[in-house]
Amino acid sequence: MAEPPPAPLGSDGRLLFTARIIRMFSYGFLSVVLALYLAGLGFSEGRIGLLLTLTLAGDTLVSLAITLHADRLGRKRMLVLGAALMAAAGVPFALSGDFTVLLVAATLGVISPSGNEVGPFLAIEQAALAQVLPEDRRTGVFAWYHLAGAFATAAGALAGGWTAQALQAGGMAPVASYRVLVSAYAVAGLLLAGLFLGLSPAAEAPLASSRAGRLGLHGSQRVVLRLSALFSLDAFAGGFVVQSLVAYWFHQRYGVAPGVLGSIFFAANVLAGLSALYAVRLARRIGLLRTMVFTHVPSNLLLILVPLMPSLPLAVAMLLLRFSISQMDVPARQAYTMAMVAPDERSAAAGLTGIARTTGAALSPVLAGPLLAVPALAGTIFLVAGGLKLIYDLLLYRGFKASEGAESGR
16 A cells, blocks of 8 residues: 555645646656757757756756755745746747757756756755654655656646647647747746745754754765765666657657657656655565665666567557656655754755766766667667666665664654
């Protein structure tokens, strides 16, 4: 059975869940059409990969600058700033087709080419939620938080794909139809900024510890840096198969229309969200670390099988099977990180591990782009991603197996 819904979260908790839903919905609809939009503007696969890499690299810098100062300067203020950077990135993408302009907007703004969290939001919101939750509820609330985002991403992917297809069926050019969605992304950023202004002072961090070092850590610095390095490897592998690139691969390999792509990723993200809920009960039985690793390995094997399938239905089936267990490690990973650090290190730990993931993910699209440009090599993005993720699983389990008894957030 899945974990029951979390206890009432209060007005700030509900606001953070609402912000998560709006944000992930906008990430979902943008990720389905982003690579198609850039290709429609005349950019090569190599340039698309470069742009996506710089997008994620910029998100990393934004996260670093904001999350490491959020507790000192104010969580609400930093969340509003992140939302403003979403809008600031969406506007140039909607109005310009110049590659240099888009490079600047992608680097300085906040855009998600993967449909996953980017920017400073997750770390700040996660720290705020952990602050008000008892340890035995933390994994469950994180699972529902993840589920809300996964369902929103799924709905966004569905809405984005079919909206673009409907606009094209009505006579609008493909690029113009994609531009409508990019404009909607900018509007979502403004909506989030207004929403975050409603956070109360209770959402702010407690007084910073006098023991905290430059990174906001003291006793947990070594473990956080080790986790960050491993999470970066996992994210680097995942960067080869961000949702935009997978959608592009299905479009190029099988000629899948935008509406169908939206439906595929709607189903994928719904399955991913549900898988996170079932991870809660499993974590209570076998532990957070084993849940992270033992569910991740079969997920990665299924990812490797996607390009090896001889037909579209089988390739989609492998992708959906993979998503049905792919996110079981996420709430376990978040709870594990919070459990391994002191309460006054949680914002910094969440921020640093999140930045490590964004950094890793930023490096791989520029490598995936040239592979996608060669039909015979396009499917290797799945093989590379799955293989590297298996290496991550092995290193994580070997590196932290001895500390399983230290888990306290199950």
